[in-house]
Amino acid sequence: MSASSHLDVLERLSVAGRVEAIRTGKLNLVSATSEYFLCIEDSGLNAFLALLPEQALVMATEVQAQVKAGQEKPLAGVVLAVKDNIALKDAQLSCASKILEGYVSPYTATALQRLIDAGVTIVGKTNLDEFAMGSSTEHSAFGPTLNPFDTDRAPGGSSGGSAAAVAAGLCTASLGSETGGSVRQPAAFCGVVGLKPTYGRVSRFGLVAFGSSLDQIGVMAKTADETARVFEVMAGLDPKDNTTSPTPVPDCGGMLGRSLEGLRVGLPQEYLADGMQEEVKGAITLATKALIKLGATVEACSLPHTRYAIPVYYILAPAEASSNLARYDGVRYGPRAEADDIIRASRQAGFGAEVKRRIMLGTYVLSSGYYDAYYLKAQKVRRLIRQDFLDVFQKFDLLLTPTTPTTAFKLGEKTGDPLAMYLSDIFTAPANLAGVPAISVPFGNDYKGLPIGIQLMAADFREDLLLNAAAKLEGLR
């Protein structure tokens, strides 16, 4: 059975191919879904915090029947894993934190609901750094996720569970969330495609807030095609999220395959810094050549305020987080510490060290007397960083950079040095600060066999350009 299992059939097909195979009966989605659960059990990666076999089988059964009855379910056959900071009704929503242990969401996030309506099958909730604060998934209160390429290494983070699950074939696509690179960085470490949409493109309603002005739900999958199909369904205006944009969402999946002839690609010099792993640098050189071969022009350019991105990020994101995480007080939900001061005791017991560190940082930069020097100044620099991008996109359609300075690091390598950990977001955080869309595409491996990710960035709402170029580049591997 295993050689021609339903799962294998499903994995070999494109998203559109799966819908067709379900319709004609060549693919049994219910059987394939059950096989995924066996794989997850066997994987030993700790990619999932919760499995949802009952719900998944109900979804698969319903969707299969609907497709056979001729209903349009463009995402039937997409087997989805969801980062456990995105709300799904009647499923746990732990954010990998003790403070939300046992909490079950009474509602579903808008983006996720759109995917459910389009026919996805959700298999479980994936591991993450607590409240998405981290770059290795080691800050999960429920143990780290292991990198499927080398289980001594981190899968990246914070969406490490979602990246590892796709890479290990435990699902076909997954949702992660980004604040400073939490989709792209683990996608690079685990060798999958990871898209961070434009800020305001995908509703944040139901995404547990970390840094509200930076957060976006992102997609991970093995191909640009599947990433595009999932993205285009969940994107678009949501009356429940005041920050979503009414900009129409194009048929990104249907538009894949366009020629790159005449595409203007910029190579920001600030992203080719010293201290970068040689093979990563090499991947950029190869990608440049590939793009030129595909008809694009590639030229050096500059984003002069790049070096302020990490300091600005680590002022603004913690500032917003310190306020966003104030609601976890043990009063209405989550474990409550019995004490005279319930709020203080519950928070002391419920939050991990990294979360506490960021709450303190954020509280400090918003305090009276420090606000102007830190928060306000960081806001001003953030505008300069965005302006850099607006300027450069006058001349270029896409920017090409590495996603991370190195391939996956070892578990425990950076947990003792928060600053070193923070620097793994050095190439990804600028896009969050500027709000522009970005994608990480697997592009070769280092000599240890670890995947290398390259990053493409585009102007606001041009995810279609990113996905199209990603599809071309992944074809070269």
Add this chain to the structure above:
Amino acid sequence: MSEYNVTIGLEVHAQLLTRTKMFCSCEATYGDAPNTHACPVCLGLPGALPVPNKAAIEMAIKVGLAAGCSITQQTKFDRKNYFYPDLPKGYQISQFDLPICVGGGLEIRGGWGTKRVGITRMHLEEDAGKSLHGDSDGTLVDLNRCGAPLIEIVSEPDMKSPEEAYAYLTEVRRLVRWLGICDGNLEEGSLRCDANISVAKVGEKLGVPVEIKNLNSFRGVERAIKYEIIRQSEALERGEKIVRMTLLWDEDKGETRPMRTKEAAHDYRYFPEPDLVELHVSEELIEATRAGTPELPWVRRDRFAGMGVKADDADILASDKEFADYFEEVLEVLTGSNPPPPHPSIEGGDRAARASRWVVGEAMRWRKELGEGRRFVVTAQATGKVAALEGEGKISGIAAKTVYEELARSGRNDPDVVVKEKGLEQVSDTGALEAAIAKIIADNPSEVARYRAGDVKLKGFFVGQVMKAMGGKADPKATGEVLTRLLG
């Protein structure tokens, strides 16, 4: 004891009468079972996001324009961070440095004459929940109120006495009720007031401001400020320093007590609410709101006075939009009474004065006496009709009051029928009058002789006799004329 200058500023929170809450679609209603109007947004559940309520924004613009404020067209919301069990998100969405309304002021009148109290700002925010400090169950939290829309109206420190503060608060209450944006109930908390008071010796610079909270009645505001002025001036007299702090007013004990000192004051760490985009208030919205604003109370009061309504009555009628509207309806009935009033006295000013007498003297008296839940017990139409019957001379003033009492007590609104049932129409038929008067002249020869000899004061005696004979239904004017003619 030295003389002291008192400086008072008020912060008034008014709960806006929107259908739904400030940032979610839960109903903003009160008095239902606890926690029945709560959703992921106002409960602060993980992942929930706020969406601003347009009606609340329009109400804020409305009251801002009415108070002469300028509207901040590029405004925004901010987070005010503090921990409290009845504050689910751990922050309140409010407005910090770009409040929706700035500047403006309200005029207050009293023994000091007329003065303007400046308004610094008005801003929108969401309410917190309610903590119920029980004995056996510990503290319980009801979040029905949580997220309800509030506007905070901050005055300049322009008031100099408890009376002025009282008058200003009354004016704020009148305005928000007038505009229909708040029901203005201090006791139930739909209007809340905090006072900032500083006391300094005359000639010295401004004193240290002290804030008093928990002022939940008009009397409480006045008493608390009085108490605080005495406390502070006595302390200064003893050479003590006033410490900047927040006090709680204890209504039962009639005293203030410290809640927290400046040192323990919160650092609210305000910052722009990242879940909401900046709010642009368009010129069109401002103009549409201006156009939809009713004639303002002070404008209406002056118009009433200009129509011939007594100044005191005009004040009363313009104290509440319901009274003013009622008055205008009564006046309309009176003016349009058909057939056109034969009586020369029902014209212009007299008509308005008559209408206001009926509204202030009768309609409002019976409303107070019988109107459960503060409602008029006689419709404006019926009140106007009675006033017209009286004005046209169809019934006497005494009869009119009898009719009105009947309407008020029975809840009927058909004065014509009541007049007929009680047989109260005035007799102005000169034939019937002449017959009655002839009989009276015949029956009272000595009085007639004295009258004719020049004792004109006896006219009253004859009028009384006529009224008695006619059972009170004689038209006094016609009676006088016939008497004069027949007595010679």
